[in-house]
Amino acid sequence: MAAGIDHLVTSGTFSLDGGTWDVDNNVWIVGDDDEAIVIDAAHDAEAILKALGGRTLRAIICTHAHNDHIDAAPALATRTGARIHLHPDDLPLWKRTHPDNAPDAELADGQVLTIAGTDLTVLHTPGHAPGAVCLYARDLGTVxxxxxxxxxxxxATGRSxxxxxTIIESIRNRLLTLPPETAVRTGHGExxxxxxEAPHLEEWVQRGH
Known part of the structure; x- marks a missing residue:
């Protein structure tokens, strides 16, 4: 069967620059009945394991290294043997949450990850964080x-x-060039x-969103 997408929401906190906020995070699982990858192992390794349902976890992909997106990654990796992938520009953020652990593999712009016969292309999209990436799955019509x-x-770009x-340029040059029907699956919310979104870019620029 072709790869499918599973979605769960986990809850925890985001902390940076001396502040802490309650957040709900989207965790995305891409795969088939046998194998999968997890995009952003947020907050609750046990919930993610349950959602995997016994499938082999091939990789844990971090879209960036804010703590709310990576806090469960080492525990999930320990339980499954999956490798953690992160863009190297986000290592300083990673070390704030996991000073004694390091990611296992580096993500690079243009890199292609394949799961269950489906390719996901890494798009380096700095701005929210230096090493932020998006993953474009053309065959699934989603990013x-x-x-x-x-x-x-x-x-948000108001913190360290x-x-x-930079985020505007990333969106303009890397995301809004994708087909307009492409579904955007985000880290939080709907x-x-x-x-x-494309028609509103200049509005965001004008108001310094």
């Missing part, structure tokens, strides 16, 4: 955007390691499509 693009605008002009 997993982490915290780079949401319904209604770009991810982030930059508004999804959207590239076509629904």
């Amino acid at each position: 997993f955007t982490g915290d780079t693009l949401f319904r209604g605008g770009p991810g 390691f982030s930059d508004f002009p 999804g959207t499509t590239i076509g629904d």
Whole structure:
């Protein structure tokens, strides 16, 4: 069978720059009946294991290294033997949460990850975080955007390691060039499509979203 997408929401906290906030995170599982990858192992390794349902976990992909997206990654890796993949530009953020653990593999722009016969292309999209990436699955008509693009605008850039002009350029050049019908599966909240968000780019620029 072709790869499918499973979704669960886990809850915990996000901490940076001395503040802590309660958050709900989207965890995405891409695979078939036998094998899968997890995109953003957030908060609850046990819940993610349950959602995997005994499938072989081939990789844990981190869209970026804010603590709410990686806090359960080492525990999930220990339980499954899966390798943790992160763009190297986000290692400084990773070390704030996991100073005694390191990711197992580096993500690179243009890299192709294959699971259950489906390719996911890594798009380096800095701005929300230096090493933020999105994963484009053309055959599934979807892009997993982490915290780079949401319904209604770009991810937050008001904290350390982030930059508004950079995230705008990432969205403009790497995401809005995808087919307009592409489903956007985000790191938090509801999804959207590239076509629904594209007309609003200049509005975001004007208001410094």
